[in-house]
Amino acid sequence: MAKTMDVLLKGAGTFDGTDVAAYKAQGGYQALERVLGMSDQAVLDELLKAELRGRGGAAYPAGRKWSQMYKIPITPKYIVCNADEGEPGTFKDRELLRDMPLKVIEGMTIAGRVLHSARGFIYIRGEYRAIQRVFQKAIDNAVKAGYLGKNICGVEGFDYTITIISGAGAYVCGENSALLNSIEGRAGRPRIKPPHLAEVGLYKKPTLVNNVESYADLTVIYTQGADAFLELGVPGSGGTKLVCLSGNVKNRGVYEVGLGKVTLRELIFDPAFGGGIPDGKELSFYHLGGQSGPIGFPEQLDTVYDHDSLWDAGLSVGSGAVVVADGDVCIVDYCRKVMEFFVHESCGKCTPCRIGTMRVLELLTDLCEGRGRPGDTDRLERAITQISALSACGLGQSANKAIRSCLAHRREDFLAHEQGKCPAGSCAMKGGEGA
Amino acid sequence: MSEKMIHLTIDGVAVEVPPETTVLAAAEQVGITIPTLCYLKGLAPDGSCRFCVVEILGGRKAGLFTACSEHCAEGMEVFTRSEKVVEARKFVLELLLSNHDNNCFSCPQNGACKLQDYCLEYGVMENVFAGRRQDAPVDDTNPYFDYDPKKCIMCRRCQRTCEQITGKNIISLTNRGFATKMGIPYDHLWRSSNCGSCGNCVEVCPVGALASKSNKKNYRAWEVTPTATTCPLCENACAVELLVKGGKVVELRAAGVPGADSLPCGRGHYTYWKTLDAGRVTAPMVKDPSTGVLKETTWEEALAAVAEHLKNNAAVLTSRSTTDEEIACTEQIAGAAGVRHGVFGGYGELLRAAHGADALLIYDADAASGCRSGQNCSYCQIYCDTVDVSALNETNFVAVATPALTELTAVADVVLPMPAFSEKDGTFRGKSLHAALSAPAEDGLAALLKRL
Numbered sequence: 001m002a003k004t005m006d007v008l009l010k011g012a013g014t015f016d017g018t019d020v021a022a023y024k025a026q027g028g029y030q031a032l033e034r035v036l037g038m039s040d041q042a043v044l045d046e047l048l049k050a051e052l053r054g055r056g057g058a059a060y061p062a063g064r065k066w067s068q069m070y071k072i073p074i075t076p077k078y079i080v081c082n083a084d085e086g087e088p089g090t091f092k093d094r095e096l097l098r099d100m101p102l103k104v105i106e107g108m109t110i111a112g113r114v115l116h117s118a119r120g121f122i123y124i125r126g127e128y129r130a131i132q133r134v135f136q137k138a139i140d141n142a143v144k145a146g147y148l149g150k151n152i153c154g155v156e157g158f159d160y161t162i163t164i165i166s167g168a169g170a171y172v173c174g175e176n177s178a179l180l181n182s183i184e185g186r187a188g189r190p191r192i193k194p195p196h197l198a199e200v201g202l203y204k205k206p207t208l209v210n211n212v213e214s215y216a217d218l219t220v221i222y223t224q225g226a227d228a229f230l231e232l233g234v235p236g237s238g239g240t241k242l243v244c245l246s247g248n249v250k251n252r253g254v255y256e257v258g259l260g261k262v263t264l265r266e267l268i269f270d271p272a273f274g275g276g277i278p279d280g281k282e283l284s285f286y287h288l289g290g291q292s293g294p295i296g297f298p299e300q301l302d303t304v305y306d307h308d309s310l311w312d313a314g315l316s317v318g319s320g321a322v323v324v325a326d327g328d329v330c331i332v333d334y335c336r337k338v339m340e341f342f343v344h345e346s347c348g349k350c351t352p353c354r355i356g357t358m359r360v361l362e363l364l365t366d367l368c369e370g371r372g373r374p375g376d377t378d379r380l381e382r383a384i385t386q387i388s389a390l391s392a393c394g395l396g397q398s399a400n401k402a403i404r405s406c407l408a409h410r411r412e413d414f415l416a417h418e419q420g421k422c423p424a425g426s427c428a429m430k431g432g433e434g435a
Numbered sequence: 436m437s438e439k440m441i442h443l444t445i446d447g448v449a450v451e452v453p454p455e456t457t458v459l460a461a462a463e464q465v466g467i468t469i470p471t472l473c474y475l476k477g478l479a480p481d482g483s484c485r486f487c488v489v490e491i492l493g494g495r496k497a498g499l500f501t502a503c504s505e506h507c508a509e510g511m512e513v514f515t516r517s518e519k520v521v522e523a524r525k526f527v528l529e530l531l532l533s534n535h536d537n538n539c540f541s542c543p544q545n546g547a548c549k550l551q552d553y554c555l556e557y558g559v560m561e562n563v564f565a566g567r568r569q570d571a572p573v574d575d576t577n578p579y580f581d582y583d584p585k586k587c588i589m590c591r592r593c594q595r596t597c598e599q600i601t602g603k604n605i606i607s608l609t610n611r612g613f614a615t616k617m618g619i620p621y622d623h624l625w626r627s628s629n630c631g632s633c634g635n636c637v638e639v640c641p642v643g644a645l646a647s648k649s650n651k652k653n654y655r656a657w658e659v660t661p662t663a664t665t666c667p668l669c670e671n672a673c674a675v676e677l678l679v680k681g682g683k684v685v686e687l688r689a690a691g692v693p694g695a696d697s698l699p700c701g702r703g704h705y706t707y708w709k710t711l712d713a714g715r716v717t718a719p720m721v722k723d724p725s726t727g728v729l730k731e732t733t734w735e736e737a738l739a740a741v742a743e744h745l746k747n748n749a750a751v752l753t754s755r756s757t758t759d760e761e762i763a764c765t766e767q768i769a770g771a772a773g774v775r776h777g778v779f780g781g782y783g784e785l786l787r788a789a790h791g792a793d794a795l796l797i798y799d800a801d802a803a804s805g806c807r808s809g810q811n812c813s814y815c816q817i818y819c820d821t822v823d824v825s826a827l828n829e830t831n832f833v834a835v836a837t838p839a840l841t842e843l844t845a846v847a848d849v850v851l852p853m854p855a856f857s858e859k860d861g862t863f864r865g866k867s868l869h870a871a872l873s874a875p876a877e878d879g880l881a882a883l884l885k886r887l
């Protein structure tokens with residue numbers, strides 16, 4: 001019944017992704033050539049019609065972002081690709097960058113063409129050192145083949161170059177404004193908004209920042225047309241999505257699915273995807289969209305996987321990560337691990353994130369180590385609510401999501417920890433006991 | 436006005452503002468004060484403390500926003516003290532307090548601390564979070580102020596002032612997350628940085644993390660009486676306040692907004708206002724011809740000697756950093772005696788101006804100021820006058836009007852007492868000086884003019 005799609009990653013791994021001729025044999029650069037024959041407005045209209053939602057996590061409609069950017073009269077403009085794939089459990093950009101670099105380059109080139117920018121930057125996380133070399137080779141080959149550089153495709157005045165910038169391990173640099181600070185050589189701390197990046201971005205110039213997968217999706221939209229792209233998904237969420245399955249699931253890996261075409265149950269249990277929980281264990285919960293995403297439970301498994309359906313169920317697509325946990329994993333301990341991540345990655349600029357995440361981690365650690373006190377669950381809830389309402393950037397604002405969904409669905413587990421009991425039996429409690 | 440105005444309400448009060456006005460500025464316009472910690476007029480909004488949050492309904496978005504950075508939009512309804520806002524601000528205070536050395540008793544900022552004031556206002560009376568705290572030793576290597584990391588709330592006012600206003604950019608934030616640390620890059624000590632000790636970072640610190648050594652040792656905020664005056668050290672004529680406790684100036688504080696109204700330098704901030712007890716001239720003095728040592732004398736004898744020598748090939752020289760009235764006074768003295776008049780900025784200029792004169796009357800207004808170690812030390816990097824004035828020994832007669840004994844009075848035949856900076860009324864560069872203390876003796880130049 002359930003089916004993996006073969007659109008974005010079509011032919012991935014079967015040919016040299018850095019080779020322009022091989023890429024063209026797979027249908028590459030048709031999108032760019034089609035765009036060259038269209039007016040700017042037609043390109044923008046098609047993107048709006050395709051209902052492409054940003055693939056980095058925030059799911060902002062790409063068409064709207066481009067149209068806002070297009071109207072801004074300031075030059076020069078910069079095109080930036082966010083390849084700082086740092087959400088734990090997310091590894092789909094890696095596939096594209098490694099196997100389909102020219103697809104990302106083509107997408108960025110289309111953005112350069114339409115938004116009249118001559119400069120593109122791709123910020124690749126430092127951990128992808130080997131992939132940076134692959135990507136550079138692809139850029140070099142594209143330059144040689146006349147698809148980057150001056151007068152691209154023989155079009156007079158169509159100049160565009162792409163520069164790779166390496167990250168250095170900071171998760172917060174995946175936040176767009178911190179990423180631009182990092183490119184500029186500043187400390188990777190988010191900027192205060194307004195002004196928005198579309199007006200005052202990289203080097204204080206209008207800047208478009210999109211995710212790797214979003215740029216790759218452009219090649220599908222302009223090769224097959226907006227209608228076909230929308231067909232791949234559902235109204236409101238066009239196209240396919242790369243989903244990263246990991247954790248306690250039999251078949252871990254990256255799968256391409258049509259948005260709105262599969263349910264979470266199929267993703268985790270269908271043999272074509274996750275294939276269920278190993279060792280005959282029960283599903284306990286699954287974490288969607290990375291550490292900054294919400295946690296889902298077995299009772300929500302029939303939710304359809306697209307932006308709006310998940311949103312209505314209190315879940316989200318986010319980056320596309322699906323981390324599965326079986327019954328041996330204590331949910332409070334898992335939340336502690338999530339918070340450890342945010343404490344480590346907080347840039348330290350704003351008060352709620354700098355100090356608040358540490359206080360939440362301390363509360364959770366107390367609960368997991370048998371030092372819980374009555375009322376800790378309420379204290380935890382108050383703290384995460386305030387941190388998300390008060391934080392300056394997406395990092396602090398979304399640090400609460402996992403815990404919030406756990407409190408909504410499994411509050412009893414937290415209350416048990418207040419009493420020194422761990423229902424999953426995995427927390428080592430002094431004087432406490434597992435259920 | 437061609438700009439389209441924006442209409443909104445703040446706590447129910449209708450406000451009309453031009454585009455790109457922040458909510459904070461709009462509120463100020465109608466007399467509503469929104470509490471702030473990291474915000475500082477003249478600096479770009481930082482939005483890092485999150486204390487100035489207000490609740491916004493209507494418009495395109497709803498929720499909590501920082502008033503210092505959020506622009507007004509048409510139709511916004513802003514609430515500055517709703518339940519949600521108060522709860523959020525309380526939470527921010529609780530967090531800051533949980534990572535702050537709460538030993539207010541020994542804190543120099545006790546009674547003048549924004550964190551303390553707001554905690555009182557919002558009823559945050561104790562630390563509700565046990566847990567890790569920032570911990571690093573006090574850096575007391577700057578000669579004029581100390582930095583206590585345990586008290587720092589990371590508002591970055593000091594860092595942004597140093598970067599955006601003074602342009603020195605020597606303070607930086609290192610590390611990340613909870614371990615974020617304000618200070619000199621690479622964990623160096625203050626002494627080893629190229630900090631010029633201008634002290635503006637100390638001025639803008641809302642808590643006691645950066646505090647002057649004098650504040651630590653000599654006074655608390657409620658013990659001092661401020662006198663608004665003008666620093667006459669240079670043509671910037673900074674608006675300042677002298678803080679007096681027990682008949683002594685204990686601190687000079689910048690008045691108003693740093694950068695916009697006043698930006699005192701290190702010398703102005705920490706040494707220029709000091710009137711040293713040792714060597715203070717409290718009565719006229721003449722040199723004993725047999726021993727060559729200055730001894731106190733009567734006004735009559737001292738003034739007669741000066742008046743006598745001013746007649747032939749004399750010059751009246753006055754330092755530039757003094758009041759218009761005092762310069763006018765020395766000009767009149769020169770006019771009455773029929774000799775030339777000049778001004779000087781430092782002892783180097785003084786020697787050039789004195790060249791060729793047989794008798795000199797020098798008004799050395801800066802004499803009482805500073806540590807005057809004369810070492811021109813790179814340590815504090817504050818300007819010291821180190822020019823050797825012993826060449827004036829060749830001059831036939833030297834009279835020095837001065838608040839204190841210095842290397843210049845060592846060559847003087849007559850010394851007349853003068854008020855120090857903190858004891859003067861007058862005008863400087865169109866701004867007013869007000870005496871914070873009374874002078875220990877009569878004004879020597881005024882007495883001389885009267886006699887002439």
